[in-house]
Amino acid sequence: MAFAEKLDAESAMFLVGSENALPKFQGKLYLADATTCGEFNPDGHKQLLLEVIAKEKPEMVVFSHSSYGWDLAPRIAFALKAAQLSEVVDVIDGVPVLPVCNSKLLRKVAAKTAVTVLTLQAGAFSLADEPTGSPSIEKIGTAATGKLVFDGYEQAEKGGVDLTKAQVIVSAGRGIGKPENIAIIAELAQALKGEYGASRPVVDAEWAEHNRQVGTTGQIVSPKLYMACGISGAIQHLAGMKKSEFVVAINTDSDAPIGEVADVLVVADLKVFVPIFIEKINKL
Numbered sequence: 492m493a494f495a496e497k498l499d500a501e502s503a504m505f506l507v508g509s510e511n512a513l514p515k516f517q518g519k520l521y522l523a524d525a526t527t528c529g530e531f532n533p534d535g536h537k538q539l540l541l542e543v544i545a546k547e548k549p550e551m552v553v554f555s556h557s558s559y560g561w562d563l564a565p566r567i568a569f570a571l572k573a574a575q576l577s578e579v580v581d582v583i584d585g586v587p588v589l590p591v592c593n594s595k596l597l598r599k600v601a602a603k604t605a606v607t608v609l610t611l612q613a614g615a616f617s618l619a620d621e622p623t624g625s626p627s628i629e630k631i632g633t634a635a636t637g638k639l640v641f642d643g644y645e646q647a648e649k650g651g652v653d654l655t656k657a658q659v660i661v662s663a664g665r666g667i668g669k670p671e672n673i674a675i676i677a678e679l680a681q682a683l684k685g686e687y688g689a690s691r692p693v694v695d696a697e698w699a700e701h702n703r704q705v706g707t708t709g710q711i712v713s714p715k716l717y718m719a720c721g722i723s724g725a726i727q728h729l730a731g732m733k734k735s736e737f738v739v740a741i742n743t744d745s746d747a748p749i750g751e752v753a754d755v756l757v758v759a760d761l762k763v764f765v766p767i768f769i770e771k772i773n774k775l
């Protein structure tokens with residue numbers, strides 16, 4: 492909705508869900524009942540979407556850049572022979588903007604096809620006002636199941652730390668260089684009476700547990716103080732911490748994108764800066 496608002500475009504929504512839990516907005520909603528159409532049923536949902544697209548004839552078909560969005564978007568793009576633009580973070584002069592080179596650069600990309608399929612990065616667009624009211628619903632349905640069988644959900648293992656409740660978070664990025672350096676980040680977090688977090692590469696390398704990951708595929712946090720140590724500031728990380736009240740970044744690169752959201756950017760080697768900083772805090 493925020494994306495359509497930014498383009499000053501008309502929109503119609505598609506939801507596989509329930510009439511009892513509808514999102515608030517005033518507009519058209521194609522609603523498929525999840526109990527009959529399946530919550531995870533990409534082949535069936537593709538068919539439903541193609542019917543809606545044939546009716547609405549949109550110029551853009553938009554998905555969230557989520558695991559299900561990644562699954563559905565290319566199916567629709569292929570069926571429509573449409574161009575797909577993934578991970579759109581902005582629109583400038585009506586042209587979608589995508590991050591490249593680990594978000595160090597942005598590029599504007601215009602599609603040549605009549606219809607464009609897009610996935611939008613979480614948190615990249617927000618509405619001017621909170622939506623209110625009820626949508627006008629058109630019910631749709633399918634019995635098609637396709638080639639995949641949804642087996643059910645499995646509860647993720649509960650971790651020992653809940654970053655969403657932490658008032659102070661000190662996060663380690665790839666810039667820490669080696670797993671042993673997690674210790675200085677954890678020590679700084681302890682000195683500030685907070686928790687330590689991590690960016691995704693640090694978690695992927697198994698230098699920190701997944702429940703410490705901050706970002707779109709980790710925790711969405713809003714502490715009073717967020718310290719990003721050796722973190723470049725990729726959009727997926729920023730989406731998880733941009734609601735922090737005060738952000739301090741420590742980075743050797745004065746042009747790192749994290750500088751754009753940081754209240755204070757310390758241009759330094761974290762391995763030198765952090766131990767001195769801990770010493771100073773402990774003397775207070």
Ligand SMILES: Cc1cc2nc3c(=O)[nH]c(=O)nc-3n(C[C@H](O)[C@H](O)[C@H](O)COP(=O)(O)OP(=O)(O)OC[C@H]3O[C@@H](n4cnc5c(N)ncnc54)[C@H](O)[C@@H]3O)c2cc1C
Pocket residue numbers: 593663664665666667689690691692693704705706707708709720721722723724725726727728731741742743744747759760761762
């Ligand atoms: C679908 C998808 C989902 C994702 N979800 C997440 C997510 O939830 N969370 C997340 O974090 N990422 C996520 N990512 C990955 C994201 O795109 C980035 O790759 C990642 O955030 C980069 O992590 P980083 O900043 O630690 O590493 P890098 O981008 O490699 O940055 C390292 C930074 O450290 C600095 N540095 C190097 N040495 C030092 C030093 N000695 N002292 C100080 N600074 C130093 C460098 O200048 C650089 O800025 C996702 C990606 C995709 C595609």
